[in-house]
Amino acid sequence: GYRFGAEFQQSIQAAGLRVLAIDDFGHADEYVADLVLNQNAGAEANQYAKRGERTMLLLGPRYVLLQRNVRLKRPEKREVAAVAQRLLVTFGGIDGHNLSSKVLRSLESAELYSLEVRVVVGPGNPNAEALEAAAKRSPLHVQLLRDPADMAEQLTWADLAIAGAGTTSWELAYLGVPSLLLATADNQRSVAENLAA
Numbered sequence: 001g002y003r004f005g006a007e008f009q010q011s012i013q014a015a016g017l018r019v020l021a022i023d024d025f026g027h028a029d030e031y032v033a034d035l036v037l038n039q040n041a042g043a044e045a046n047q048y049a050k051r052g053e054r055t056m057l058l059l060g061p062r063y064v065l066l067q068r069n070v071r072l073k074r075p076e077k078r079e080v081a082a083v084a085q086r087l088l089v090t091f092g093g094i095d096g097h098n099l100s101s102k103v104l105r106s107l108e109s110a111e112l113y114s115l116e117v118r119v120v121v122g123p124g125n126p127n128a129e130a131l132e133a134a135a136k137r138s139p140l141h142v143q144l145l146r147d148p149a150d151m152a153e154q155l156t157w158a159d160l161a162i163a164g165a166g167t168t169s170w171e172l173a174y175l176g177v178p179s180l181l182l183a184t185a186d187n188q189r190s191v192a193e194n195l196a197a
Contacts, residue, residue, distance in 0.1 A: 002027050004021065005028040005029060006029065009033045010032055013033075013034075018034045018035075019033040019035070020033060020035045021035070021036045022037050023036055023037070024039075024040055026047030030050040030051065031050065031052065031055050032051070032055060033052075034054065035055070035057075035058060036055060036056070037058040037063055038059050039060070039063050039064040039065060040060070040194065041060060041061050041197075042191075045057055045059065064174070066174055067151070067152065067171070069151075069153075070171045070175065073153070073175060078175070080176070081159040084160035086118070086157055087107075087117045087159070087160050088117075088120065088155065088157065088158035088161040088177075089103050089118070090161065090163045090168055091164045091182075092122055092164050092167075093123055093124045094124040094126070095125050095127065095164075096184070099164070099184065100119050100121065100125075100127070100131055101130065101134060104135070104138065104142065105134075108138060108139060111139075113140060113141075116141045117140055117141065118144075118154060118158070119144050119145070120145050121147070122147060131144060152171070152175070155168075155177055158177050159177075160178050161177050161180070162180045162182070163181055163182070164183075165192035166184070169195055173195065
């Protein structure tokens with residue numbers, strides 16, 4: 001969360017606990033956590049210039065946080081389809097810009113009838129009901145999945161993914177899934193740019 005600044009970190013430390021702050025763009029005025037982890041390519045120490053003397057930085061993709069089920073699903077060698085037949089669409093838990101719906105409409109406009117599409121809808125998506133109705137009436141082969149228990153299974157199923165440039169982008173890269181990434185928030189722009197580079 002973006003509200004856990006130095007004061008919050010100090011209150012946790014005052015309780016005698018060690019603090020790991022997971023951060024993606026240096027949003028806080030100051031950092032006093034024992035460790036600050038920014039897994040993004042392009043993460044730099046100068047983003048955390050105002051930090052405690054004992055605050056250690058863990059910066060870059062070397063420290064990417066991957067769910068265990070994602071780590072266990074990595075194939076030894078992934079075959080990349082010359083023409084994608086299975087498309088995964090996922091924009092995180094909320095999809096505040098309703099990009100899933102926009103992607104679905106674009107696919108329908110392109111008349112990609114041979115494509116099998118899975119749209120993952122997160123638990124906080126306010127457009128879930130409308131997306132479900134759109135999937136049912138779509139001329140495409142669309143399956144809507146609400147907060148699937150095993151996201152790694154969905155990622156490995158896909159020949160291609162259209163996703164937000166957040167945490168899922170690292171999971172897709174780790175699993176070798178070709179991806180079209182959209183920055184859905186300002187803090188995702190550098191992630192998308194660095195992954196593209």
